[in-house]
Amino acid sequence: MYDFNEVIDRSDTQSIKYEGMDLVYETSDMLPFWIADMDIATPKPVLDAIQKRLDHRIIGYTKWQQDKFYEPIKHWYRTRFDTRVMNSDLFYSPTVLYTITESIRALTQPGEGIIVNIPSYNTFLTLIEANRRVVVPSPFVFDGQEYKMDFDAFESLCQRADMKVFLFCNPHNPTGKVFTTEELDEIVSICEAHDVFIIADEIHMDFARQKKHQSLINWMKPDSNIIVTSCLGKTFNISGLPHAYYVTKNRFLKMELSRQILAAGIGNPNALALNAIEAGYMECADWVDAINDFILSNMKFVKSYAEEFLDDVLDVYIPDATFLMWIDFSKSGYSEEEVQEALQKVGKVALGIGSTYMHDDSTHFRMNVACDRARLEEGMARIKKAFDHLKNNHS
Numbered sequence: 190m191y192d193f194n195e196v197i198d199r200s201d202t203q204s205i206k207y208e209g210m211d212l213v214y215e216t217s218d219m220l221p222f223w224i225a226d227m228d229i230a231t232p233k234p235v236l237d238a239i240q241k242r243l244d245h246r247i248i249g250y251t252k253w254q255q256d257k258f259y260e261p262i263k264h265w266y267r268t269r270f271d272t273r274v275m276n277s278d279l280f281y282s283p284t285v286l287y288t289i290t291e292s293i294r295a296l297t298q299p300g301e302g303i304i305v306n307i308p309s310y311n312t313f314l315t316l317i318e319a320n321r322r323v324v325v326p327s328p329f330v331f332d333g334q335e336y337k338m339d340f341d342a343f344e345s346l347c348q349r350a351d352m353k354v355f356l357f358c359n360p361h362n363p364t365g366k367v368f369t370t371e372e373l374d375e376i377v378s379i380c381e382a383h384d385v386f387i388i389a390d391e392i393h394m395d396f397a398r399q400k401k402h403q404s405l406i407n408w409m410k411p412d413s414n415i416i417v418t419s420c421l422g423k424t425f426n427i428s429g430l431p432h433a434y435y436v437t438k439n440r441f442l443k444m445e446l447s448r449q450i451l452a453a454g455i456g457n458p459n460a461l462a463l464n465a466i467e468a469g470y471m472e473c474a475d476w477v478d479a480i481n482d483f484i485l486s487n488m489k490f491v492k493s494y495a496e497e498f499l500d501d502v503l504d505v506y507i508p509d510a511t512f513l514m515w516i517d518f519s520k521s522g523y524s525e526e527e528v529q530e531a532l533q534k535v536g537k538v539a540l541g542i543g544s545t546y547m548h549d550d551s552t553h554f555r556m557n558v559a560c561d562r563a564r565l566e567e568g569m570a571r572i573k574k575a576f577d578h579l580k581n582n583h584s
């Protein structure tokens with residue numbers, strides 16, 4: 190029904206993925222599988238809704254405190270996640286990262302620690318440091334099947350007096366982990382016991398496949414120390430149309446975030462995004478199911494290709510969620526520097542650089558598989574070429 194294998198030329202659209210490789214890599218002449226947007230068209234109802242708004246021809250200041258904003262979001266959470274959201278707890282924000290930054294600023298002082306699972310979405314690490322807070326790593330343990338939290342170590346961190354915030358990502362970027370009910374119970378109870386505020390980024394929620402995504406909204410009690418933030422940027426590939434929302438029952442944070450958004454002069458929403466939210470959340474559930482099937486089949490292809498041709502150097506597992514694969518090259522014995530150099534200069538393929546997600550050395554790269562199958566085949570052939578080169582030239 191949907192052709193996710195359609196190839197759309199993105200040149201001259203100022204996309205970071207293609208035209209911004211020089212921001213991260215030494216070379217730009219590469220096939221990109223790095224930044225987390227999709228080489229896949231936004232669903233037609235969303236594009237039509239944006240077009241409809243443009244057709245009006247006047248794009249003035251816009252109000253979000255109305256049903257056009259509340260109802261689609263409440264509908265999506267109710268029908269997709271069996272989660273109830275109340276208007277009084279739901280707010281517009283310019284971006285997910287803006288919500289996180291302002292929450293961190295409201296809840297902590299410079300020099301204080303923010304707990305994050307490691308590996309971590311790389312921008313969390315830079316964002317914490319840019320706000321003069323300190324990254325406090327809570328490393329995952331990988332048991333060969335899945336990533337797990339070390340709850341004893343996590344609780345010890347939460348007990349520290351200077352620890353006020355856990356910046357939580359579920360589904361998790363880059364590992365694709367979806368947290369279970371038991372794990373969420375444990376996180377909430379530890380954080381409650383030690384007065385640690387949970388900032389939950391659930392931006393990848395619509396790409397949970399093997400396990401059901403459960404929003405921390407379900408764990409909120411009146412005034413509890415939880416904020417959940419998300420948007421449609423990943424889901425419908427509209428990250429270039431900034432918008433987001435957050436849900437909290439915490440009175441202090443409600444007040445502080447509203448105040449800071451006003452203070453920054455960015456209280457009015459993106460008029461095009463309001464139409465996109467309505468169309469995406471009211472009309473595109475079947476598209477989301479279909480794209481998840483497509484992504485899963487792409488992931489299975491990557492795994493089977495690696496098993497056939499790269500088994501001596503890569504360990505590939507299929508994550509519960511996201512369109513990102515966190516691929517382990519530790520058994521190759523090569524350093525990240527060697528692997529990245531070969532990927533970039535020999536394979537000419539841009540993959541997420543593992544150490545930027547680690548706060549430390551890494552033996553992984555991140556691969557974005559939301560693209561047509563032919564490109565993915567080409568990408569895997571290039572990865573093979575890079576490792577073949579390393580095998581033939583390594584002393």
Ligand SMILES: Cc1ncc(COP(=O)(O)O)c(C=O)c1O
Pocket residue numbers: 225283284285286287310358362390392393420422428432433
């Ligand atoms: C976990 C996570 N949070 C936030 C973002 C960015 O969200 P926004 O563009 O709304 O700030 C990304 C983008 O890759 C992400 O993976």
